Amino acid sequence: MSRSLENKLIESGIAVSQPDVAAPIETPWFVRAIQAFSGWLAALFLLGFIGMGAVFLLDSSVASAILGLMLIGGAYALLRQTHSDFLEHLALAASLAGQMLVAWALASVLGSTLGWDNAGLWWALLVLQAVLALVMPSLTHRTFSAFAACLAFYLAMVETASAPTMAGGLMLLGLTVLWLNEFRWPAHVRQLEALGYGLLLGLLAIQSVGYFGQSLLLGRYFVGSGLDWLEPWAGDALGLLALLLLLRHLFQRHAHAVEPGMRVATYTAVLLLALLSLEAHGLSHGAVVVALGFAIGHRGVMGFGGLLLLLSIGSYYYWLDVTLLAKAMTLFALGLLLLAIRWVLLCRWHTGASVAVEEGADA
Incomplete structure (x- = not known):
């Protein structure tokens, strides 16, 4: 390997192994699983001990917020210094406890000032989780924060505009853009993958809840207000828009290999999918994720798309009003x-x- 190429790879954040350096021995998966379990167990005991002594802080929103931010800050500092699975999961548990304390403080303040049925809490939690997903130096934490941000965005859209499927469509657009630009920043590929997996998990969760006719608001369902007149076709329209963006990206990348007849057949298939989505809502979301995984050569993304397709088809089959x-x-x-x-x-x-x-x- 030439010296200039090696320097470019190092500057891009890609590790280049030297021939005289032995390859590091990776820890087996079962050892890492035991370390993660031990970290969560230790964190539960530690947080339980702290909770017994600081339960009176729940009466004060300011004290709860300060303690929560301290736990999140401590988790951030620990994650920056450690490379151990035990300490990483210990920090993750501490961060989750801090997030719950901050959420409790926000709920108390916003509930007492704006009422308990406002969407301000969910928008505030969306901002908190988005910041944590971007700054936390842990791939596991980034994935969880992206997943939590998806749930918060879904609940905010339900409370604000009564548009649950629109929230799913916007998430699908976001994860499509994210995965297509995964290698635009080589030094942050793993971080972008963690965010992408979090968005996929969030999309799968809210789609599953919608297919089974349930609500994430613990028995509360959105009322007819806001943009409810666009439901449920808004999510399918956004899904088809994501599919068109994906096809445009592929046609531009392989402009010389794609014949005009293939373009016509592809757009005809998109039109057929749009007609099918009028009856089987959510079918376009699974098709987009499957096509996205195939386009970037990622079997994990294709697996998520297959699950979304099975959920949408199974939901349509279950709710179909025939014998x-x-x-x-x-x-x-x-x-x-x-x-x-x-x-x-x-x-x-x-x-x-x-x-x-x-x-x-x-x-």
């Missing part, structure tokens, strides 16, 4: 259709391979 016999016959017909499509594709593949072999023999 079980009609549902069974529909599944049977779909199975036959998929098998026929597989047979056609295999026949075309074998035909193309045979023609290629014959042309090679003639040459």
